[in-house]
Amino acid sequence: MTDQTVLDQAARPEFHPRWYRKRLSTWWWLGEWHYLTFILRELTSISVAWFVVLTLFQLRALLHGPEAYARFAARLESPIMIAVNAVAFCFVTFHTITWFNLAPRAMPVRMGGKRVPEFLVAAPNFVLWIAVSALVAWLLLRTP
């Protein structure tokens, strides 16, 4: 037997072993706090999409005139819409906080050979967030 045939036989075993993979339950993420926050963070995307759908309806109402917009605004006052928007607001804020806190991990900043503390890298994001929010609120609330 040459070395080559030995190698060939080793490469092609007669009975290929089946991989052992444990089947995960669909609810694997409920077991631990860490997994739960991961899934909650992933689910923030639903609130993001909900907000965009709401905004598209708002633009359509604006396009259709003052009466249509008044109907749209009245619909937002229903208890169900308030509840949905309150939950969505919590989720998008959770998205904002987790997103900003990721920045120092994705891009560690070093100064003088030392790593800058994470909260100092994330801080400008939060300052920008507050400034932009104030600007948007001012534009909407000022009386022309």
Next chain:
Amino acid sequence: MSESTSNSSKAKPSNEAFLWLLFSAGGVVAAVLIPIQLFLFGLAFPLGWLPQPRYEHLMALVQSPLARLYLFVLCSLPLFHWAHRFRFTLYDGLQVKHLNEVIFAFCYGGALLGTVLAAYLLWSI
């Protein structure tokens, strides 16, 4: 980020990089702008915490080119953020490998549809 480590995706790597860029840009836009927008229009105005802006004021705002650009970005990029993240939530959360292509089409199809709708509405206003 966890999304990029999943190996269940069927798309080509080159597409993935571009889609991840959209996800990332949308994540920033959503993080900075959506909380205040949703707080004002979804809670503060309907509950009467703050005075509702008048229709004419909103129309005047929306008709400026800069505000249209703002609203277009506000609608489109976060939708692509949603598409990417929700796709992997479904891939990993539900573990329905045979449906991955359907999920892909649903997520990015939805984001594209929303983008086209936003463009149409902002163009017509």
